[in-house]
Amino acid sequence: MYNSLRKRIFGGDNIVNLSEVRYLPRWIILVIDIIILVISLFLSTYIIEKITKQEFIYHEDKSVVFAFIILINTVFMYIFKTYAGIIRHSTFIDLFKLLVCCFCTMIVVGTINITYFWITGGKFILTPYLILYFIISFMGLFIFRLYVKEFFHIVREYRRSALKKRILVLGIDEQSIAIARAVLDNPSLPYQVVGFLTQRTDSKRASLLGKPIYEKRKIEEATKEDLMIDGIIIIKEMMSRDEMNSWVNLFLEKDLHIFKAPSVQKVRGNDLGGSIRNLQIEDLLNRRPIKIENEDVKKRHFNKAVLVTGGAGSIGSEIVRQVAQFDPSLIVVLDQAETPLYDIELEMKDKFPHIKFKFVLADVSNRHRIEPLFQTYNFSMVYHAAAYKHVPLIEENPQEAILVNVLGSKNIATLSSKYKVNRFVMISTDKAVNPTNVMGASKRAAELFVQSLQNVEGNTTKFITTRFGNVLGSNGSVIPHFKRQIEAGGPVTITHPEIVRYFMTIPEACELVLQAGTMGQGGEIFVFDMGEPVKILNLAKRMIKLSGFEPNIDIKIIYTGLRPGEKLYEELLSDNAKTLPTHNEKIMISKDPSMEFEEVDFLCKQIITSAVKKDKLQVVKILKTIVPEFISNNSEFEILDKYPEENIDEKKYK
Incomplete structure (x- = not known):
């Protein structure tokens, strides 16, 4: 300890951290205790002299009596090892040892005093003095330890509070x-x-x-x-x-x-x-959640076989989690992404070991791979969440959107009808309303096809569509993207300072899906009251501030321009749509224009053929026929809106 202190003092670091001092040597504690005993003797002497006004020591040399008492007390300190413990960690046992030590000293000195009286007929010390010394010495030793213990406690608390x-x-x-x-x-x-x-x-x-x-x-x-x-x-x-x-x-x-x-x-x-x-920013965007009639939802899923496509995605995996709570007989989780599917398999088997799961690696566009599942399992509910959703990527690859979003939905929906599935619930998006990009238009085409199946002769399946905006924390959504940019020190990139979006949480979105599957009678498009839209610029500034930084000082915000197919404002209802209320005030039914099955089926076959041929321009042309309100924005396909009847060089779009 002394070497450590010496190095600090003479080595340049003159700050001695008392809370890090381990302990004082035992002999120092013993010396301090003896000093306390000497002080106790003098204090007792002073008090006795003031009270009695007489001599209390009958020996000619008081120092001899004092030394004798100190010697006896020190012997008992050695016997009971009162100086051996670490003072800052003193316990009741240490206190008791002090009490016994002082008491034994008083008894031994008192016994010697009485023996001396029997032999000589006179005492060498006054008995009240001995009792007073016992009290004062014990209190002195106890207070010393209490003070040291409290001192180190205060030092530790001060250091902790400073941090x-x-x-x-x-x-x-x-x-x-x-x-x-x-x-x-x-x-x-x-x-x-x-x-x-x-x-x-x-x-x-x-x-x-x-x-x-x-x-x-x-x-x-x-x-x-x-x-x-x-x-x-x-x-x-x-x-x-x-x-x-x-x-x-x-x-x-x-x-x-x-x-x-x-x-x-x-x-x-x-x-x-x-x-x-x-x-977190998610806490500020949350709203009062949808009120779910759990009994109705449970009846719809209890002891039933359920298929969830896109079951490893953000929405699909949450649907799987929520459905598993209602004790279905089987949940088939289907996805084409291998690693996420494996992750959700591990999670579900850990959280719901009593539920029977089957995890299928497959592409919804491959009907020959999907149909055996419908043949083997008697599905009661199908939740179709599989889709391509990233606007810029789909704008570059429209044929892929058709194969997954249109052909995939067509396969799952027609198989649901063929094998008498009770209810089919499709997850759509607000980007399907007055779409300005291929992704939104492909989802609108899927909506039209699914709706058209409702009135096909012989169909018994209830086809239901749910439509909502951006979900917080989903794969590729803006909030995780901003978080990564802030953690990297910026900049935060925003496409346009005026862009706004609706937001909801993943659990809210999935509760809507489950509720819609229960309350729908077939052919409806359910939309959710998502509250007020959020300005993305304000969202970014708040996220930066919540992270402890100052926007445009610590973390820069830069604007990159609208991406292909992106628009400033998303909508939940089309211009000519009407809404009908439901018994849940947060859920409405959108009465969008629909198409007859023969018409939309013919157009879907055409567009799928063009997608297989990778004819991008023809794909978008037919898509604009299926979805007349589809007007491209900030996209290479704007030329089709300007010159719809003219022949355009298709080679540049291959």
Whole structure:
């Protein structure tokens, strides 16, 4: 220890970290204890002389009596090893050893004093003095250890608090107080609660858990440095969306970190530390979830065979998770992506070992590969989530969109009708409404084909379509893309400063799909009330701020221009569509124009033939015939809208 201190002092590092000092040598503790005993003797002498006004030692040399008492006490210290423990870790056993040591000293000295009286007829020390010395010496030794223990505790807490984030807890209700108490009671958490924050104005002089209560106005008027805080803990469940957005805007303006804590009911045991996380942009975009009639959904799936195409994708895999909760007899998960399919297989077998699964690696465009599944398993529900969805890639490869989005949907839908599947639910997109790109138009063509099957003679399957906007966290969606760019230090790329999109969470989207499968009577297109559209520029700025950076200072935002087929505003309903309400206020039925089966089937056969021949221009021409409202935007296929009747050199599109 001394070598370490010497190196620090003479080696340039003059900061001695007391909390890292291991322990003092035993002989130093013993010397300190003896000094405390000497002080106790003199203090006892002073008190006795003031009280009794008489001599209390009958020996001609007081120093001899003092030395004798100290010697006896030291012997018992050695016997009981009172100096051997690490003081900062003293326990009740150490305290008891001190008490026994001092008591034995008093008994031995008292016994010698009485023996001396019997032999000589006189005492060499006054008995009250001995009792007083016992009390004072024990208290002195005890206080010394208590002081050292508390001193090191304070030093450790000071060092910990210096590394902890100073936070306020938003709210003064029972939930907020419970979360604050849990943080305070857990010293291992990297947070130090320094107060509470409220919108109320009647709490100026009040305090909670010994911490002050701040009004919203103080946060608005002060700076981060004035407040001396690093962040805020909020309980998301305790606020409405508008309230949370208002508070978050204020906190971001003040450059405060925002942490979200779960409600107390959701905290498992002492795992609060793992439950407090940085607020994510998804938390600000969430809305009140759809109310699901679980009993109806359960009846539709319980002990039934279910097929989910695209079952390894973002939407498909969540459908699989939710359907598995209703104890179906079998779930067939079909996808052409090998690794994601293997991942969902491992997950499902781990989470739902009692459910029977079959994982099929196949392409929905290959009818000969798919039909044996319908022949073998008596499917009651089919969820068709398989599709190509990335707009720029599909714009470059329109024939691939036809083979998967149109031919694949045609195969699954016609097989569902042929093998008497009770319900077929197709997942569509808001990009199918007044499409400006091949991807959206291909999905609209699939919608038209699926709808047309409803009225085919002999059909008993209920064909249902669900249509919604972007889902948070799906593969290739904007939010994970922005997160990766922010983590890399930027820049964040946006195609256009005015572009807006609708958003919903993956669980919400899948709840809509399950609900639609239950409530649909066949031929409907269900659309979801997705709230207000979100401006992507504002989304990017908020994500940058939530990550602790300043937009265009720490992380640059650059504009790359609209991609082929991309439009500024997405729609959920076509211009000439009408909506009908359902018993769920968040779900509506879109009454879009439909086509007769013979007409759409003939056009689909034509476009599939062109796709097989890889005739890109002819594919898009026929697609514009099937979907007349399809007007290309920022695309090489705009020429077909300008000159629809003219012959165009097809070689450049091969």
